[in-house]
Structures are given as structure tokens and as C-alpha cells.
Amino acid sequence: MVGFLVIILLVPLSFINSLINERAFRQQDVVNEINEKWGNDVLVYGPVLKLPYKTYTETKTFNEKTKTYFKETQTHINYAYVFPEELHAHVDVNSKTLKRGNFESAVFTTQMDFSGHYVPVHLTSKGIKTEDIIWNKASIIIKTSNLKGIKSEIQIKLSDTTYSFETNFNQNNNSSLDVLESSFINGETLFTDTPTNFTFSMTFNGSRQIELIPIGKTTTMQMASNWADPSFMGNYLPNDETKQITNDGFKADWKVLHINRAFSQQHLKSIPNLNQFAFGTKFMVMVDEYQKSERSAKYGFLVIGLTFLIFFLIQTLSKIHIHPFQYLMIGLALTMFYTLLVSISEHSNFLKAYLIAGISVIVLITFYSKSILKTIKFPLFIGASLSALYAFIYVIIQLENYALLVGSIGLFLILAIVMFVSRKIDWNNG
Structure with missing residues (x-):
């Protein structure tokens, strides 16, 4: 019994x-609603140099009257995308909780400072002649997953000149990321003779995780936060020698070399979807x-x-x-x-x-x-x-x-x- x-x-x-x-x-519904209004996951993919170039096609047309062929050359505009030689990111994250009724969600505000440089650009290995590149129509591309969460104007400094970014809704995008594009720059003076340094900053309201795609030939990231329960994610883990996790937060450093990832520094016609190579930190609530x-x-x-x-x-x-x-x-x-x-x-x-x-x-x-x-x-x-x-x-x-x-x-x-x-x-x- x-x-x-x-x-x-x-x-x-x-x-x-x-x-x-x-x-x-x-609770998850409320958390998703809070995160949607505050800011979702943060993923940054950039900066990428976008260079327009000319390609040519020839067509032969037969003339019935003269019984001869004549050639017609057509010019097409395509784009080459060049990644930087070095990319360094310094990420400071301030986490907190937002409440709605009996439920709460962990969110953060992050300041991301980027620096690095481009080497002089040569596309001859890709079959593109230097004279076919339209240098005065060059621009810089940055992709992000959290366009809504950006809380400051974004400007990139190339050598001694500053350029602003705007959203590019017409960008043909093969990923779920939104695209920011700078105004036209004179690429011939910046990218043909000497290395070009760059710096820019981004401030996000976000939640759950922060990731970076290592497009630099050498990519480093230093992240510090007051969050005590980080989960390091992606294809690359931080250095064990410098990683620190305490009750007051964590610090972590990453370094990714081009030999560690399976893509090149130059791409033609489209930017590849490289989300699978992203790495970063998930801000976990261990056991709610x-x-x-x-x-x-x-x-x-x-x-x-x-x-x-x-x-x-x-x-x-x-x-x-x-x-x-x-x-x-x-x-x-x-x-x-x-x-x-x-x-x-x-x-x-x-x-x-x-x-x-x-x-x-x-x-x-x-x-x-x-x-x-x-x-x-x-x-x-x-x-x-x-x-x-x-x-x-x-x-x-x-x-x-x-x-x-x-x-x-x-x-x-x-x-x-x-x-x-x-x-x-x-x-x-x-």
C-alpha cells in the first residue's frame, strides 16, 4: 500500500x-522581450576594405549585310574585399540585470575599441590589373548582428583622415548580419604604397554573448568584464596563461593567426559568410x-x-x-x-x-x-x-x-x- x-x-x-x-x-519569453528592446547578441565582422574594379567581356555579333563579325566590349563593375593585416580589439563589458515583474534578464553595455593596419593592396594574384581598380570609389565595410544596439556614431580613422559609416540596406548579404559602409575614400593614396593604420570604436547595448570574427592576418582580443560566470565559445579559446576569473569578473586574451583559420585575406565579388569562425564569450546565468x-x-x-x-x-x-x-x-x-x-x-x-x-x-x-x-x-x-x-x-x-x-x-x-x-x-x- x-x-x-x-x-x-x-x-x-x-x-x-x-x-x-x-x-x-x-521567464524566457520575458527575457527575450527585454533583450529585444535592450539589444541582442553582439558579433562584429570588420573592417573590410571594399574595392570596385572593372572586368570586361567581349561578344561577337554577325552582320548579315556585310557578312562579317564585329566585336563589342562590355565593362562590368565588381568588388574585391580585402582584410586587414592586423586587427586588435579591446573590449570592456559592464553587465547588469533588468527586471520586469518577477523576472529579470542579464544584459550588458560594451565599449569595443579596434585598431590595426592594412598592407599595400595588390590584386594581380587574383587576375586584376592595378589600372582596373576604381580607387576613388573605395570604402570600408563593417558587419554586425546588433545594429539596433549601437549607441554611438561610428567613425573610422585611416591614417590622418576620419570617415563616417552609414547603414547599407542595398548590400547583397549572404549572412544574417547588417552592413555598415563608410563614405568613399581615395584608396590610391591610402592603400598602394605604405601600410595604412586604422582605429575605430563601437558601443553596444547587448545580451547573452559577444563575438568577433578573426579577419586580421593576426587577430588579438582583450576582454574584461564584471561578469563572474563567463563561458568562452567559438573555435578559439583564450590564453590560459593570462585568463583570470574571479567573483568580481574576468579578463581574457585571444590571439588568432591566419594559419589557424581556413580563409584568405582577399575575396572577389562577395564577402564570405565566416560566422562559423567567430569566437568570444557567452555571459551565462549558471543555474537560474x-x-x-x-x-x-x-x-x-x-x-x-x-x-x-x-x-x-x-x-x-x-x-x-x-x-x-x-x-x-x-x-x-x-x-x-x-x-x-x-x-x-x-x-x-x-x-x-x-x-x-x-x-x-x-x-x-x-x-x-x-x-x-x-x-x-x-x-x-x-x-x-x-x-x-x-x-x-x-x-x-x-x-x-x-x-x-x-x-x-x-x-x-x-x-x-x-x-x-x-x-x-x-x-x-x-
């Missing part, structure tokens, strides 16, 4: 899990309140089973009769812990919610068991056992890397204690 009641109580536990998932989905509640609810079967087992052993050892209805009431009280936990955690932090829900349920079951068992020592033992069990589950929930190990050892010890206590029970005459 006790085993059957445990199975019956799995029904309200499943409804509680559904409630937690529903609230978690609601609903994840903790969901993980706690997964141990509901264990809590109910062990509590029923304690009552069953007390009943067997003391010969005190406990009615199945009383078992059911105790089980329902245990399931109420999770609804209390979810509802209170929406208005407070998880630790306070866990303490309030745990103490409420433990006190309720302790007093209820006193009326059943007609003594004080068994209810106190039950209260202490439940306290230890909830404390053990809380520790497991907080752990990330060692949760499975600690949980397995804890369950093994619980099983050993139960076997030790029940070793002398005569089950044939019980």
Missing part, C-alpha cells in the same frame, strides 16, 4: 514539474531559479520514498499503526514543498525560498507525526531526517561539476544506513 501511494504521488509531482516548466518558458527548482523537483520521488520508508520502519519497530490516509497526507505535504519553492523564489532569492518552504514542510510533518506516533522522539527524528535530506539536496543543486558524484555517494550512504537499521527486523513475523 505504501509503494502504491508513492506511485500515486508521482501524479502531483508531474503537474508540479509542468508548472515549473511553464513558468520557466514564461527555475533550473534549481526543476532539479529540486527531480528528487521529489526520492524524498517521498525515503520519508515513507522512515515512517514504515518506525511503524514496524514500534508496532504503531499508521493508516494509509496518514501516509497520503504526509506525501501531499512533501509535494507542497515544490509549489511553495517556485512561488516564493519568484519574489525572493532561491536560498530564502528553499529555507521557507523546507522549514514550513518539516514543521508541518513533525507536528503531524507527533499526533500519529504519540511520542516525541520519533517526530524529532523525522524532523531531523527531513532537514538533513533537504540540506543534502540543496548542496547537490548548487554543485555543477560534482553534482552526480556527491549525489551518488550520498544515496549510497543513505542505503547503507537503511540496511543497517533494518538488518535485525524479522520480516516474516513483522
Whole structure:
């Protein structure tokens, strides 16, 4: 009968899990709405030198009257895209939380300062003659995933001259990134004889992650933030020697060489989609309140089973009769812990919610068991056992890397204690 009641109580536990998932989905909807208004992921792809050049095609036309062919040459304008020799990024990120009702989202404001240089441009290896390049129509391209989140005007300084950027809605784009393009520059004076230095800055409101595509022949990025739980992502990880992660934030440095990636420095006709080569940082919330509640609810079967087992052993050892209805009431009280936990955690932090829900349920079951068992020592033992069990589950929930190990050892010890206590029970005459 006790085993059957445990199975019956799995029904309200499943409804509680559904409630937690529903609230978690609601939280994600609110987070997405906040991020959409504040700013989404940040990905920067640039600067790229855009050079128009001429190509020619010849067509032969037969003249019926003269019975001869004549040639006609047509001129076409295509574009070459040249990546910088060096690209250096210094990224400072200030993270904070935005709240809406009971929900909150982690967002950030980032200042990204870029510098580097181009080497003199020669496209003869691509079959393009220098005289066919339209140098006075050159421009600089920057792509980004978060056009809406840009919070300052963007200007690039090439040598001693500054150029502004505008959105290029007519750009044929083979990726999901938006395009910013500078005004026309005189490329012949800037990119033909000596290396050309550049600097520019971008300020973003964003959320979730910051990424950079390493288009420099040598690309470096230094990132610093007050976020304590970074997750480094992409094809390239930061240098272990300089990486620092503390409770006050993190610092990380990357260096990517052209030999580390599978694309060249010059491209004709279109800019390739290189999103797969991006690297950077995801600003993670390691375990949010609903994840903790969901993980706690997964141990509901264990809590109910062990509590029923304690009552069953007390009943067997003391010969005190406990009615199945009383078992059911105790089980329902245990399931109420999770609804209390979810509802209170929406208005407070998880630790306070866990303490309030745990103490409420433990006190309720302790007093209820006193009326059943007609003594004080068994209810106190039950209260202490439940306290230890909830404390053990809380520790497991907080752990990330060692949760499975600690949980397995804890369950093994619980099983050993139960076997030790029940070793002398005569089950044939019980």
C-alpha cells in the first residue's frame, strides 16, 4: 500500500514539474522581450576594405549585310574585399540585470575599441590589373548582428583622415548580419604604397554573448568584464596563461593567426559568410531559479520514498499503526514543498525560498507525526531526517561539476544506513 501511494504521488509531482516548466518558458519569453528592446547578441565582422574594379567581356555579333563579325566590349563593375593585416580589439563589458515583474534578464553595455593596419593592396594574384581598380570609389565595410544596439556614431580613422559609416540596406548579404559602409575614400593614396593604420570604436547595448570574427592576418582580443560566470565559445579559446576569473569578473586574451583559420585575406565579388569562425564569450546565468527548482523537483520521488520508508520502519519497530490516509497526507505535504519553492523564489532569492518552504514542510510533518506516533522522539527524528535530506539536496543543486558524484555517494550512504537499521527486523513475523 505504501509503494502504491508513492506511485500515486508521482501524479502531483508531474503537474508540479509542468508548472515549473511553464513558468520557466514564461521567464524566457520575458527575457527575450527585454533583450529585444535592450539589444541582442553582439558579433562584429570588420573592417573590410571594399574595392570596385572593372572586368570586361567581349561578344561577337554577325552582320548579315556585310557578312562579317564585329566585336563589342562590355565593362562590368565588381568588388574585391580585402582584410586587414592586423586587427586588435579591446573590449570592456559592464553587465547588469533588468527586471520586469518577477523576472529579470542579464544584459550588458560594451565599449569595443579596434585598431590595426592594412598592407599595400595588390590584386594581380587574383587576375586584376592595378589600372582596373576604381580607387576613388573605395570604402570600408563593417558587419554586425546588433545594429539596433549601437549607441554611438561610428567613425573610422585611416591614417590622418576620419570617415563616417552609414547603414547599407542595398548590400547583397549572404549572412544574417547588417552592413555598415563608410563614405568613399581615395584608396590610391591610402592603400598602394605604405601600410595604412586604422582605429575605430563601437558601443553596444547587448545580451547573452559577444563575438568577433578573426579577419586580421593576426587577430588579438582583450576582454574584461564584471561578469563572474563567463563561458568562452567559438573555435578559439583564450590564453590560459593570462585568463583570470574571479567573483568580481574576468579578463581574457585571444590571439588568432591566419594559419589557424581556413580563409584568405582577399575575396572577389562577395564577402564570405565566416560566422562559423567567430569566437568570444557567452555571459551565462549558471543555474537560474527555475533550473534549481526543476532539479529540486527531480528528487521529489526520492524524498517521498525515503520519508515513507522512515515512517514504515518506525511503524514496524514500534508496532504503531499508521493508516494509509496518514501516509497520503504526509506525501501531499512533501509535494507542497515544490509549489511553495517556485512561488516564493519568484519574489525572493532561491536560498530564502528553499529555507521557507523546507522549514514550513518539516514543521508541518513533525507536528503531524507527533499526533500519529504519540511520542516525541520519533517526530524529532523525522524532523531531523527531513532537514538533513533537504540540506543534502540543496548542496547537490548548487554543485555543477560534482553534482552526480556527491549525489551518488550520498544515496549510497543513505542505503547503507537503511540496511543497517533494518538488518535485525524479522520480516516474516513483522
